[in-house]
Amino acid sequence: MTFLFRTSFRKQGLLIPVLNAVRGMSTGSPTPPFTTLSISRPADTITHVEFCRPEKRNAMNKAFWSEMVDCFNQIAEDKECRVVVFSGAGKIFTAGIDLMDMAGDIMQPEGDDTARISWNLRQIIVKYQESFSVIEKCPKPVIVAIHGACIGGGVDLITASDIRLCTQDAWFQVKEVDIGLAADVGTLQRLPKVIGNRSLVNELALTARKMYADEAKSCGLVSRVFPDKETMMAGALEMAGEIASRSPVAVQGTKINLIFSRDHSVQESLNYMATWNMSMLQTHDLMKSAQAAMEKKSLKDIIFSKL
Amino acid sequence: MTFLFRTSFRKQGLLIPVLNAVRGMSTGSPTPPFTTLSISRPADTITHVEFCRPEKRNAMNKAFWSEMVDCFNQIAEDKECRVVVFSGAGKIFTAGIDLMDMAGDIMQPEGDDTARISWNLRQIIVKYQESFSVIEKCPKPVIVAIHGACIGGGVDLITASDIRLCTQDAWFQVKEVDIGLAADVGTLQRLPKVIGNRSLVNELALTARKMYADEAKSCGLVSRVFPDKETMMAGALEMAGEIASRSPVAVQGTKINLIFSRDHSVQESLNYMATWNMSMLQTHDLMKSAQAAMEKKSLKDIIFSKL
Amino acid sequence: MTFLFRTSFRKQGLLIPVLNAVRGMSTGSPTPPFTTLSISRPADTITHVEFCRPEKRNAMNKAFWSEMVDCFNQIAEDKECRVVVFSGAGKIFTAGIDLMDMAGDIMQPEGDDTARISWNLRQIIVKYQESFSVIEKCPKPVIVAIHGACIGGGVDLITASDIRLCTQDAWFQVKEVDIGLAADVGTLQRLPKVIGNRSLVNELALTARKMYADEAKSCGLVSRVFPDKETMMAGALEMAGEIASRSPVAVQGTKINLIFSRDHSVQESLNYMATWNMSMLQTHDLMKSAQAAMEKKSLKDIIFSKL
Amino acid sequence: MTFLFRTSFRKQGLLIPVLNAVRGMSTGSPTPPFTTLSISRPADTITHVEFCRPEKRNAMNKAFWSEMVDCFNQIAEDKECRVVVFSGAGKIFTAGIDLMDMAGDIMQPEGDDTARISWNLRQIIVKYQESFSVIEKCPKPVIVAIHGACIGGGVDLITASDIRLCTQDAWFQVKEVDIGLAADVGTLQRLPKVIGNRSLVNELALTARKMYADEAKSCGLVSRVFPDKETMMAGALEMAGEIASRSPVAVQGTKINLIFSRDHSVQESLNYMATWNMSMLQTHDLMKSAQAAMEKKSLKDIIFSKL
Amino acid sequence: MTFLFRTSFRKQGLLIPVLNAVRGMSTGSPTPPFTTLSISRPADTITHVEFCRPEKRNAMNKAFWSEMVDCFNQIAEDKECRVVVFSGAGKIFTAGIDLMDMAGDIMQPEGDDTARISWNLRQIIVKYQESFSVIEKCPKPVIVAIHGACIGGGVDLITASDIRLCTQDAWFQVKEVDIGLAADVGTLQRLPKVIGNRSLVNELALTARKMYADEAKSCGLVSRVFPDKETMMAGALEMAGEIASRSPVAVQGTKINLIFSRDHSVQESLNYMATWNMSMLQTHDLMKSAQAAMEKKSLKDIIFSKL
Amino acid sequence: MTFLFRTSFRKQGLLIPVLNAVRGMSTGSPTPPFTTLSISRPADTITHVEFCRPEKRNAMNKAFWSEMVDCFNQIAEDKECRVVVFSGAGKIFTAGIDLMDMAGDIMQPEGDDTARISWNLRQIIVKYQESFSVIEKCPKPVIVAIHGACIGGGVDLITASDIRLCTQDAWFQVKEVDIGLAADVGTLQRLPKVIGNRSLVNELALTARKMYADEAKSCGLVSRVFPDKETMMAGALEMAGEIASRSPVAVQGTKINLIFSRDHSVQESLNYMATWNMSMLQTHDLMKSAQAAMEKKSLKDIIFSKL
Helix, strand or coil, rough: HHHHHHHHHHHHCCCCCHHHHHHHHCCCCCCCCCCCEEEEEECCEEEEEECCCCCHHCECCHHHHHHHHHHHHHHHHHHCCEEEEEEEECCEEEEECCCCHHHHHCCCCCCCCCHHHHHHHHHHHHHHHHHHHHHHHHCCCCEEECCCCCEEEEHHHHHHHCEEEEEECEEEEEHHHCCCCCCCHHHHHHHHHHCCCCCCHHHHHHHHEEEEHHHHHHHHCCCCEEEEEEHHHHHHHHHHHHHHHHHHHHHHHHHHHHHHHHCCCHHHHHHHHHHHHHHCCCHHHHHHHHHHHHHHCCCHEEEEECC | HHHHHHHHHHCEEEEEEEHHHHHHCCCCCCCCCCCEEEEEEEEEEEEEEEEHHHHHCCCCCCHHHHHHHHHHHHHCCCCCCCCCEEEECCCCECEEEEEEEEHHHCCCCCCHHHHHHHHHHHHHHHHHHHHHHHHHCCCCCCEEEECCCEEEHHHHHHCCCCCCEEEECEEEEEEEHHHHCCCCCCHHHHHHHHHHHHHHHHHHHHHHEEEEHHHHHHHHHCCECCCCCCHHHHHHHHHHHHHHCCCCHHHHHHHHHHHHHHHCCCCHHHHHHHHHHHHHHHHHHHHHHHCCCCCCCCCHCCCCCCC | CCCCHHHHHHHHCHHHHHHHHHHHHCCCEEECCCCCEEEEEEEEEEEEEEEHHHCCCCCCCCHHHHHHHHHHHHHHHHHCEEEEEEEEEECCEEECCCCHHHHEEEEEEECCCCHHHHHHHHHHHHHHHHHHHHHHCCCCCCCEECCCEECHHHHHHHHHCCEEEEECCCEEECCHHHHHCCCCCHHHHHHHEEEHHHHHHHHHHCCCCEEEEEEEEHCCCEEEECHHHHHHHHHHHCCCCCHHHHHHHHHHHHHHHHHHCCCCCCCHHHHHHHHHHHHHHHHHHHHHHHHHHHCCHHHHCCCCCCC | CCHHEEEEEEHHHCCCHHHHCCCCCCCCCCCCCCEEEEEEEEECEEEEEEECCCCCCCCCCHHHHHHHHHHHHHHHCCCCCEEEEEEECCCCCCCCHHHHHHHHHHCCCCCCHHHHHHHHHHHHHHHEEEEEHHHHHHHCCCEEECCCCCCCCHHHHCCCCEEEECCCCCEEECCHHHHHCCCCCCHHHHHHHHEEEEEHHHHHHHHCCEEEEEHHHHCCCCEECCHHHHHHHHHHHHHHHHHHHHHHHHHHHHHHHHHHHCCHHHHHHHHHHHHHHHHHHCCCHHHHHHHHHHHCCCHHHHCCCCC | HEEEEEEHHCCCCHHHCCCCCCCCCCCCCCCCCCCCCEEEECCCCCCEEECCCCHHHHCCCHHHHHHHHHHHHHHHHHCCCCEEEECCCCCEECCCHHHHHHHHHHHHCCCCCHHHHHHHHHHHHHHHHHHHHHHCCCHHHHHHHHCCCCEEHHHHHCCCCEEEECCCEEEEEHHHHHCCCCCCCCCHHHHHHEEEEEEHHHHHHHHCEEEEHHHHHHHCCCCCCECCCCHHHHHHHHHHHHHCCHHHHHHHHHHHHHHHHHCHHHHHHHHHHHHHHHCCCCCCCHHHHHHHHHHCCCCHCCCCCCC | CCHHHHHHHHHHCCCCCHHHHHHHHCCCCCCCCCCCCEEEEEEECEEEEECCCCCHCCCCCHHHHHHHHHCCCCCCCHHCCCEEEECCCCCCCCEECCCHHHHHHHCCCCCCCCCHHHHHHHHHHHHHHHHHHHHCCCEEEECCCCCCCCHHEEHHHHHCCCCEECCCCCCCEECHHHHCCCCCHHHHHHHHHHEEHHHHHHHHHCCCCEEEEEHHHCCCCCCEEECCEEEEEEHHHHHHHHHHCCCCHHHHHHHHHHHHHCCCCCCHHHHHHHHHHHHHHHHHHHHHHHHHHCCCCCCHCCCCCCC
16 A cells, blocks of 8 residues: 555656545544544555544644544554644634633632642643643654644644644634633743744744744744645645655654753753664664665665564 | 823824824833933833933943843832833944943952952852843843844843844844953853854854844844834834733743743643643633633723732 | 965955965874864964865765864864864765765674673764764864765764855755664754754654755854855855954853853853853953954954963 | 451550541542552541562562552542552562563563664563652652562662651662663662662662661661561551641642652752742641641641542 | 850850850941841851740741841851851740741732732742742851751751751751641752651651651751750851861852752763862962961961952 | 682681782783772772872872873773772872872963963863763772771762772861862762762861761761771672672663763653663573572673673
């Protein structure tokens, strides 16, 4: 099946067939029937997770927050999967938190006194934080493809992903101050480490103004802008295909060490890297890859063991 | 008075009247008569701090260094104030340190031997560092508006601020190597965390070359460039108005946590955030803001308690 | 000799003569006969290190890795030298690691069991990491000038340098995933702290795609792009000349504290800076520089003691 | 067996008061039928976890490692429980890891090459580490009561507990070097932070020699030594009773902040503590406790809400 | 009262030599009339701070918390003073926080909603934390001499001091859980770094049990136990005299670096130390001290410049 | 040779013959002729380093500081050696720094101004720090055996060692304040992490008082006290023999991870440990050791490969 996928890539001038393949494919890995996420397998080694609550503009309801954890924990364990593409179904990527569905949790938390209410609220926040941290803990790279609006919780989600792509019509909004709270599920923690313009981070977080695709590209929030969703999905899958064709030992070790180095000094990170690679360099993938390089063969023709 | 301010905003096509309002307003909060800083209240919730020593090109003399501490400590305590705009009077933002006034401190420090001179110098440096760190410790966001030159100590100052705006004719210079010292009141510590181009940071700090507005915008030192000072001040006040209209619990919590996350790992910062918000989510502002959002009302019509 | 150098700078409209000077000059400091590095002294205070294995596209062989350590340790001790320019001889900057020469070390490491092989591999990785960390530990600023290709190990090398310049035809490739390993001699640790676009860092590291000069400039990997190598070398030497004319106490203190602040919180870094400068402010260079500034004299006419 | 244990308690004159407090409790919380852990409820607010595989000298088999996680996660959620006592059934506390049962996991790990075997081993180690880290993550204090031998994994377990008590006949052994590995589930990480004698820590870990109760007391591994197990269990329950009578907001906040401060600087920890207590001081428990103190009433007569 | 205290010293045969050294000193530094602290000058270079509210068992009232800050900030600036002795007047060292006086602050904090009450409480806690952190920030060593009871806030205070001495009748109690709160002004942060018995720290903090002098000595909370207060005060002053006779550059540099190393890795601390001493080794004190050592002269006969 | 050594151990009631063996043995590994260190090989796997400048009371002269680096770097590379014993020849362990020999370096450092003198002093300090840090960087455990006096630099040395033993007549003195400086080659950084009595650490460092063997034992500076030097050396060698008989993979991994965990949080250290052991658990030593344990064979009869 991987072979067919790659063939269709090569044959077509446009990448649309890949996208069709995505839609046509049956779900690869056995998963529980999620209500907000749709999982498919555009290629053997690629998992496509689609946020699929379009009738509610992909607003993040209670089900979503817990399904994210289950979904990415399963992907982390799935030895077939080497890379993940995440996108949103319908007109926009996501409208952010579903205030109606979650108001009870946040606005009427239980507890006999302020301390106990605080205690319970803290557990809720920590649980919600985990819903996006699982993206980071999953060792497979996650490419997120954003179209239309990406609001509030959406920004938290995408900053926890590894690679961000968007359409020309996409816009981003750190919405939380507008509803009276400091963003607490990742944006304030990850956005400043994702882009290199602190004045802009502060402006976005303090004014809740919208940022459009061009500014998102120039400030480095996304690394590529596509004309429309179809092209973007094709681009995302092509990039996923590139990554999936590399040694999973190399790819997942790269993700893990990139995240480690974000949070540590260079010296600490070099030390961790050396300790990591003292075993990982003993992979057969090194020889296979080196040989392919010398023989000028495509990595897509090399078979790496599962990881 | 807040109401008038907002009305004038809405009525006018251009933002110039806001600026006029700034000039016309009498100082809001009782402050000691500063000699280098002029404090005004363009709106009830906005404090404008103007570096006001234009005859000396806003050079930073001894008075300035200590007045900064008093000024921002007062602002931190001022429950009316929700956001600060900082700018410079006269032709340029600042010429940096006033070597004439401060030469004694730095070049002829007291002490019976090298160790004691060093000890005294260290106390002076630490005291000067505090003059800009107060900006960061003040929980209210500080928008800095730069025109003309921003030299030496000026760069230390603006990197400690939250949002940086400038005029088209602004330029920036990390001047310290030119006078034989490594910048020690903040630039070397904050600039690399403010922009995402380390080669440029090093170039600026090691060659003391000027950087103009366009490069400052493209590298992310400022998030907006305005054609002239008048427009910039109007823009700064409009942005201040936007921030001031949000819940102060949300806004100040956002600033505090953004600064925390700059200096900690993502995991540490998420933990701190959860502990912070376990109480802050219990604010009435959350309900007020959410309700405004649902009723499509402007946040400027909501009254939040002081903080 | 320094005088001549400066004169030639001033006299010529173009900077080409400087470049000629570089080539013509005999090696200034006594060094062992390196086989992969060519050392010259374009000016008394500037050391030019040229990666000189053009017949092998400057591939990094075993000799290179150990010569780098010797070379930069010598430069660190050389009291004449105030700034370093690093470039590559021949058609490209570097093709990265010389797989043929190093295959034995990496692919057939010694050891009686997996643990012992890992132990030995770790020592090799740590040793290779040191080959680039010496650039960072050397207190003199290192300007790296890149033309043509900069592949694999080349990216590790340049991210450990202070200032990055390139030609219009330069391209960069984080190659390691292509040969089955996670980059372990610096790229994953330093690249994210060098540019402010994490999505791009991840994309480059996970797909091994090429990045060309324009994108390298806009993302902040390099701070200047030159039309060709000759112009770049002249520009690099001119910049080196600017840096070399400043107080070495100021310049080297700046480098050391910029690296310190990359790896520490702002508060920690301010504390270290104060402790550093309590003695360094007692340099005569401060008075000399300040006097030159007041007398509007060029720093190039000031003589600073060696450091 | 739990029942018998309680009976023997009741027989003794000295300990009856404790037991009265504990009267007639059947197991409170619904738990799955663990095969290695026996859970009982000596008092409403006290959970007793007994390592119950005496026929195998409480050797840690696969079931144990996963039951620990379930058990302590349940306890963390159990709002009735305020404190935990952990002990071992039979002749000794624990013989450590059950090599026979776990040899497959550790000695014959799966994987197509060294890198993949390493990857799988890492997941196993991380999972085992979690089996003791749950003790630390559970906000309720855990008192561990050790009799007879505490070997290998037993030391990992007890160093993750909050309070350590032992009998006069107890001995401790960091056994791992004897079976050819560096202890990797907590001892090397926690033991040096639990006692203040680094020479001794190193000696124990490098020679695997036994340490007896007296040395354990004098070096601070345990804070109390009891003549025999019966007395120790009574002492442990009495201490548990003392803790359980205090405000759970105070007690659990204390545990959480003590663990935080172990891993952070004093300044960081004070900051976290202030943020923690800004809500927790608003508990009704404060007033209830203060009132009891003023009225000289026992805290055991105060009813605090569940947490 | 200070005078009387000294008189009682003089009467004793044993302690006369100390007192000769201390003879006839009137209070050296001008201080505001504190209401809870009595400041005296037993020797030119020694400041004695006495907690002086014996009629209230030295309970910590509002005045005390702010006077501590003023007092130690003054001492830090006082160039005469080289070492501080802190003790309590009356029957006990301190009964801890004065609940009556402070109840308003803590139990009825102001604020329009939970968030604002929390905000205000946080500021109060931070302010109280500072009352003991000033001891640590003051570069002069602080010897604390404890007799009778040292309860609650008293433990916070003494753990922020450098050297702890006590009388045989002294006892210590981490009291906070008894009044329904987690100790938030230093005990949970500093106690675990002051003694090396974590099980005991947890036991004390979770049960609020008393610890007597012998256990305090054996666990390392105090380094010396004296038979009674008079002997202890003489011992404290003798030790203060020893410290005061050493070079203040050496002594204060030692305190500063000991506190730095508590909160940093060994490598970080060595780096800081080297940067500290690069200037401090240039003190004349080094030569004076070395000469005294060679000439076998007492350091008490050497005159060091003030610091 | 190992066999003979072990035999002599077993045969003799006393351990004196071992000591004789030490003296009689010729140096095992080829080393340069050190002038201050005498290297011998009491057993194949044990290196004995003797500080051998008894006519100068083992004062640390310039030669010593550089020979330490060479010596321990060689030992780190020596695959035969598994454990090191360090002791002093003559009447005392060491009198500390040799002021006469080193006065020039420290008291008359070169440099044209204060900054340059400071720069040079810093390099000297860093170099001296390395002389003891090599002990820590050497992965083989170092047992230090102290008799008589251990003064100044001696305390720096022993706190960098892993296990500390002493004779009944030993005493320790943190001497630096007596000669006018803050100890800068390790004591202030390591001593507080070596013993768990901070009040005592401060007292010792600030008063330079002597501490005798009994206090050293009770505070945890040493883990064993022996009646005299001969017994101590026998005890040290016996302990060395115990360690040397264990798997070097286990032993050296234990040392490396114990040092790592000293400087990191528990969570960080567990992560590093897991990454370390993912390869190290694949050693054959695990099987060999486990088998020996099951067959009740002594580890001394197992042959482990060199590391």
